[in-house]
Amino acid sequence: MPDKNQIQDWFKELQNNICLQLEKEDGKARFHEDIWQREEGGGGISRVITNGNVFEKGGVNFSAVHGAMPDNILAALKLPKADFFATGISIVIHPKNPWVPIIHMNLRYFEMSNGRNWFGGGIDLTPHYIIEEDARHFHHSLKEMCDKHNSRYYPDFKKQADDYFFIKHRNETRGIGGIFFDRQEGSESEKLAFFEFVKDTGLLFAPLYCSIVNKNKNREYTEQEKQWQLIRRGRYVEFNLVYDKGTKFGLDTNGRIESILMSLPPFVEWQYNFQPDPHSIEQTTLSLLKKDISWI
Amino acid sequence: MPDKNQIQDWFKELQNNICLQLEKEDGKARFHEDIWQREEGGGGISRVITNGNVFEKGGVNFSAVHGAMPDNILAALKLPKADFFATGISIVIHPKNPWVPIIHMNLRYFEMSNGRNWFGGGIDLTPHYIIEEDARHFHHSLKEMCDKHNSRYYPDFKKQADDYFFIKHRNETRGIGGIFFDRQEGSESEKLAFFEFVKDTGLLFAPLYCSIVNKNKNREYTEQEKQWQLIRRGRYVEFNLVYDKGTKFGLDTNGRIESILMSLPPFVEWQYNFQPDPHSIEQTTLSLLKKDISWI
Numbered sequence: 001m002p003d004k005n006q007i008q009d010w011f012k013e014l015q016n017n018i019c020l021q022l023e024k025e026d027g028k029a030r031f032h033e034d035i036w037q038r039e040e041g042g043g044g045i046s047r048v049i050t051n052g053n054v055f056e057k058g059g060v061n062f063s064a065v066h067g068a069m070p071d072n073i074l075a076a077l078k079l080p081k082a083d084f085f086a087t088g089i090s091i092v093i094h095p096k097n098p099w100v101p102i103i104h105m106n107l108r109y110f111e112m113s114n115g116r117n118w119f120g121g122g123i124d125l126t127p128h129y130i131i132e133e134d135a136r137h138f139h140h141s142l143k144e145m146c147d148k149h150n151s152r153y154y155p156d157f158k159k160q161a162d163d164y165f166f167i168k169h170r171n172e173t174r175g176i177g178g179i180f181f182d183r184q185e186g187s188e189s190e191k192l193a194f195f196e197f198v199k200d201t202g203l204l205f206a207p208l209y210c211s212i213v214n215k216n217k218n219r220e221y222t223e224q225e226k227q228w229q230l231i232r233r234g235r236y237v238e239f240n241l242v243y244d245k246g247t248k249f250g251l252d253t254n255g256r257i258e259s260i261l262m263s264l265p266p267f268v269e270w271q272y273n274f275q276p277d278p279h280s281i282e283q284t285t286l287s288l289l290k291k292d293i294s295w296i
Numbered sequence: 297m298p299d300k301n302q303i304q305d306w307f308k309e310l311q312n313n314i315c316l317q318l319e320k321e322d323g324k325a326r327f328h329e330d331i332w333q334r335e336e337g338g339g340g341i342s343r344v345i346t347n348g349n350v351f352e353k354g355g356v357n358f359s360a361v362h363g364a365m366p367d368n369i370l371a372a373l374k375l376p377k378a379d380f381f382a383t384g385i386s387i388v389i390h391p392k393n394p395w396v397p398i399i400h401m402n403l404r405y406f407e408m409s410n411g412r413n414w415f416g417g418g419i420d421l422t423p424h425y426i427i428e429e430d431a432r433h434f435h436h437s438l439k440e441m442c443d444k445h446n447s448r449y450y451p452d453f454k455k456q457a458d459d460y461f462f463i464k465h466r467n468e469t470r471g472i473g474g475i476f477f478d479r480q481e482g483s484e485s486e487k488l489a490f491f492e493f494v495k496d497t498g499l500l501f502a503p504l505y506c507s508i509v510n511k512n513k514n515r516e517y518t519e520q521e522k523q524w525q526l527i528r529r530g531r532y533v534e535f536n537l538v539y540d541k542g543t544k545f546g547l548d549t550n551g552r553i554e555s556i557l558m559s560l561p562p563f564v565e566w567q568y569n570f571q572p573d574p575h576s577i578e579q580t581t582l583s584l585l586k587k588d589i590s591w592i
Binding site: 241 | 526
């Protein structure tokens with residue numbers, strides 16, 4: 001206990017809960033739902049919001065898939081043939097207003113027929129413009145939630161987020177990080193405790209993001225600020241297509257492409273050698289896209 | 297003979313030659329030049345054209361770099377420590393008008409301190425809308441040029457292009473292909489002959505592309521056609537960031553990022569689950585993005 005059906009049901013319920021809160025915050029657009037089946041076993045529910053008052057494009061995806069582990073994954077992990085079950089929720093939201101950050105959350109549970117199982121996931125924030133007060137609020141809220149479970153979680157998982165959400169070829173972080181954890185494996189009682197932590201993470205997502213959205217969604221912005229947003233979105237694309245393990249896993253295992261790539265932003269710009277003015281707010285944001293900044 | 301300096305000089309001269317022809321075709325914009333040095337040895341000349349009458353963003357990059365082979369490449373190729381020299385020209389052009397195709401050419405020469413050396417490269421065309429007459433003209437011109445050297449070249453290299461410029465996760469080719477060849481290694485006389493083939497490929501590029509540009513650059517287009525272009529450019533980004541070996545090599549070896557990623561389009565759009573009307577010209581193009589179509 002908890003068994004995979006309970007975990008799956010909980011993620012599905014979380015999807016409903018988050019979509020309702022985001023729709024309320026947007027005030028105009030509604031999520032469009034696609035239910036899909038995976039040929040090899042299982043399926044998912046993709047929900048996408050577009051052209052809202054606040055959200056330009058966002059996806060909240062639930063899936064529960066099972067079957068034989070793909071050969072290329074087995075080879076990479078040096079494992080004998082096995083079946084797997086994986087369920088999770090994956091979210092990326094691209095707001096219209098450049099002063100509102102992009103957010104990402106993924107929570108997942110993985111189980112193999114050899115008896116091993118683990119949780120993984122995280123939440124990270126990608127502001128186009130870093131507002132230090134919001135960055136502190138974001139990290140503080142994550143730390144507070146983590147500390148209720150284990151005082152090691154926030155420092156460990158914050159560091160993992162800094163290391164993971166890093167665009168090596170740009171030598172910059174994707175955003176201000178957050179928490180990231182992979183393969184949390186343990187005894188039955190540890191699993192139960194970790195599921196409670198995963199639940200609290202999932203439940204924190206919408207109120208925390210909406211508080212930051214709400215504070216900035218009506219802020220006026222210039223064309224230049226909108227352009228900077230499109231350029232920063234380009235970095236998001238670079239991270240997702242070059243480094244993101246979830247995207248790579250999906251593409252390698254013949255996943256549902258539209259659900260995997262719903263994380264890509266609606267409009268993006270790449271300018272050759274774009275360099276912000278050294279004294280600009282854009283440059284200030286760049287200077288904060290570094291690992292190991294303490295926001296607490 | 298030819299030695300690496302002659303090859304390098306020839307590529308540099310080709311860069312001048314191509315830029316002049318493209319500027320003439322554009323009629324307004326000029327290439328902007330950046331000369332860069334590589335810390336570990338060598339450097340390059342990047343030339344970028346933006347906001348032209350015809351070309352929205354294009355790069356014509358020359359480089360000649362040398363030094364120790366990076367450890368990760370040596371490990372992948374299972375080779376002992378060695379030095380390398382690499383020179384080449386790399387071009388991607390994104391036109392403004394959706395009826396004008398994107399084009400790409402890469403020609404490169406690689407030499408290792410263990411005495412091995414080879415040529416590689418190719419030209420391929422990525423129309424947003426496939427105009428069959430232009431596709432046939434493109435392939436026919438490549439075949440004619442290839443046939444002067446070796447009657448196996450066109451069929452072999454056309455197949456390699458189909459296999460290489462393939463977006464696996466979309467199950468579609470990037471465009472209509474062209475020719476692609478990798479690691480053409482041989483005796484000194486074969487090397488000399490292959491250099492002549494590489495020269496002819498390089499010299500064909502600008503007149504061939506300009507003939508297709510010229511035919512379509514003044515064609516009227518709708519907002520819907522422009523949007524389709526932005527969506528197709530998204531596929532171009534997916535190919536370059538997920539599959540392209542040149543991009544991957546550049547990112548892995550700490551190359552000059554702005555030169556590597558100058559291939560990315562200026563504006564791009566990703567719509568969730570975009571499906572063209574089954575009877576539309578967009579659908580006709582999709583139906584032709586398949587391997588092994590004979591355009592001759």
